[in-house]
Amino acid sequence: ITLCNLGKIYKELGETNKALDYLEQSLDLALEIGSKYEVADIFLNIGQIQTKLNNFESAFANLTQGLQISNNIKSKDLLRDGYRSISEYFTATGNTENAFEYYRLYSAVKDEIAKENSDLNLLSIQTGFSNLNTEKEIALEQKERLISKLTTNQKAQSYLVLLCILIAVLSLYGFLYFRIRQKNLINDQLRDEIKERKIAEGKVKHRLEIEKVVSKISSRFIRINDFNKAIRLSMDEIGRVSEANRVSLYLIAVNSKDLEKTYEWFSSSLRFQMELYKRLSFSEYPWLNKKLRLGEIIHVNDTTVLKEEAASFKKLLQVQSIKSSVIIPINFKGNLAGFISFDSLQQTEKWQQDDLALLRLFAETIGLFFERKEMEDKLKSSNVRLESRVQERTLELAEAVSKLQQEINFRNKAQQELSESYRKLKKAMEETVNALVSAVEIRDPYTAGHQLRVATLSREIALAMGFKGEELDAIRTAAILHDIGKIYVPSEILTKPGKLNDDEYQLIKTHPLAGYDILKTIDFERPVAKIVHQHHEQLDGSGYPQGLIGNEILLEARIVNVADVVDAMISQRPYRTSQAIEDALSELRDHAGTRYDEDVVNICLDLFNNQDFQFEDIKFRKTLK
Incomplete structure (x- = not known):
């Protein structure tokens, strides 16, 4: 009890840490001796402190525990305090509906206690009145007996006795006056408490009204x-x-x-x-x-x-x-x-x-x-400007289309015209790519179809590695154009039937940079030019033209590199016959992790060995045993 009282004192002083310390010590002792009243009281006090500290989860657990024990032992004092504490907890968490409900329970228990106290006071007063009447009757009987027995010589003593009786009666009336006054004070207190409760209820009601209006206002602005x-x-x-x-x-x-x-x-x-x-x-x-x-x-x-x-x-x-x-x-x-x-x-x-x-x-x-x-x-203003710009651009496009292609009818809607322009632009890009591929193959007929086959294999490897959408399209485009730089190499060198000398080989090695210079000015959505620039780079730095190492080489370029090696080995060249597919795959296995990316090589091997991948226009030549 002493520890509990110390905890309550520190709680009133605002020293919450000390209060919690003493209350938790007293809780352990109360649980040991089995005092349920003290246990419930301590739980409620701990919950009140944790509510003030905004430890709401712990506060609610302690308050509900204290309230449950209070209900089990039928202690109205503790129930009253518990309901009030939980009402304050819900007020602190913003749950006004539950706060108001528990405040009503608190008020109901409080009224019951007040009524019981009032009934006890009334019973005490009634008992006092009953005792007064009894004492008065006894006094009167004693008075009559004394008067009848008094003699002339005893009158002085009788007056003294009567005076004492009068004093006793007046004292009794004074006592009754005090008790009645005390009752009136209790009634005044009850009226004050009822008044306070009505004021509190009024405040809660007023707060709910404001919350309702604020919520209504918020809803109004959503659909303004x-x-x-x-x-x-x-x-x-x-x-x-x-x-x-x-x-x-x-x-x-x-x-x-x-x-x-x-x-x-x-x-x-x-x-x-x-x-x-x-x-x-x-x-x-x-x-x-x-x-x-x-x-x-x-x-x-x-x-x-x-x-x-x-x-x-x-x-x-x-x-x-x-x-x-x-x-x-x-x-x-x-x-x-x-x-x-x-x-x-x-x-x-x-x-x-x-x-x-x-x-x-x-x-x-x-x-x-x-x-x-x-x-x-701002959005409306921006929309007006955008609509104006769209209209201007629509007119410009309409005039351009009219000048360039008279047979095309004017489009009725600006959106349809923009969509058609985008489709044409994409188609033009594809045609440009195909034209560039054709230009290379015309100059080097021995590599006819090489770029498309490299693109097909590169796309399958990239797809297996998780590339999607624009990234997948960029790899295919880069693979198709990877030898575009060869248009700067003389056709005599490209088609030379014998072995190239050092000067000729050095000239051949310039085609990745030449391809990069051609493509870098084209606004591709992904780094197509950079992939073309790096497609002959190798992990160990032995590649060209930059001698890049490891992760300095784009993963996309590593994919095209592997596909290029496979198709180059199995394709006919002016200076050698085509090699078997097993030779090409052996080259990849032997140099995986040194020249070629190991992950890319593994996926490429899986495509040929387990998924029956093959180029449509090449029948693989098997190695003669």
Whole structure:
């Protein structure tokens, strides 16, 4: 009990860590001795502290445990405290519906306890009255007996006895007066508690009304059509439910440091004052400027007690007969955009702390939707410019098509024309690629079909390695064009039947760079030119033209390199006959991980050995045994 009391004392002093320490020690002792009342009381106190510390999960577990034990032992005092603590927990977590429900349970148990105490007091008073009547009757009987026995000489003693009896009667009446007065005090306390409960219920109801209005306002802005009408309706609703006399919305004017009143709502008892103080300058109200830019809510309970540093702002409020006010900043994209004020012209201390969070939520909602309005305005403006540009471009394209190809009819819709242009552009690109391939094959007939076969094998390897979409198309395109640079090599060297000398071989080795120079100016979606540039590079640095090593070589280029080696070995050349497919695959196995990428080689071997891959226009020559 001592440890528990120490924990409660530290809890009241706000030293939560010490309080929790003592309460947890006392809980262990209470559990050992089996005192269920003490265990339940300690659980409830621990849950109250954890609610204040925002440890909501632990708080709820302790509170429900304490409440369950309280219910099991039928302790109304502990049930009352438990219901109140859980109501405070739900209030802290923002669950107002459950908070209100548990507050009702708390009030019901509290009323039961008060009624029981009142009944006990009444019973005590009735017993007192009964005892009084009995004592009075006894006193009267004693008086009569004494009077009858008194003699003339005993009258003095009789008067003394009567005086004593009178004093006793007066004392009894005094006692009864005290008990009745005590009863009245208890009744007064009950009336005060009932009044407090009604006030608390009123606050909860008022808070729920504000929450409902804020939720309604948020929903309104989701499907907004008329922004100004929505703002006016929202100002009217929040003004009425917050019981303000006036709600004003100020926004920072464009290209100015002044605040401009854009919307205002007045209660029916006040005249419209929209034109009064329509513009405010931050330079005249530095205290207001500082608070708003710090993002603080300015809560003025009584304008008469504002500090000297807010003198100019105080004068502004008093000139408008404002007695109390709440001013909440509005932000756009993290910057101050203005503020919304709730003013009471009739009473001080109009709003409590519980109201401020909901009023701030309303201000944040207004801020968000002003930001949304700004974005929508920009989007509309952008759409207008885009539509104008599309129309201009459509006309330009229509004129160009009319000049270039008279037989094509004008397109009815700009979108169809753009789609057709894209299709033609893609087709032109494919035709250009095919033309470049044909140019190379015309100059080097021995490699006819080589580029397409390399493209086919490269695509199958890339597909097996997980390449998709544009990346897969880029590998195929690069593979088709990988020898495009050979158009700069004289055809006599390309078709020479004998072995090339060093000079001729060095000239052949320039074709990857030549291909890169041809393709780098074409706006491919992927690095096609770079893949062509690197398709003869090898992992150990023995390749050309840059002598790249390992991961310096694009994976796409490593794929094309492997496919190029396979097709080059099995194809007929002017200086040698074609080799068997087993020779080509053996070359890959022997140099996997040194010259060629090991993963690419493994997939290539799998395609030929396990998936029966073969080029359509080549029948593989088997090695003679």
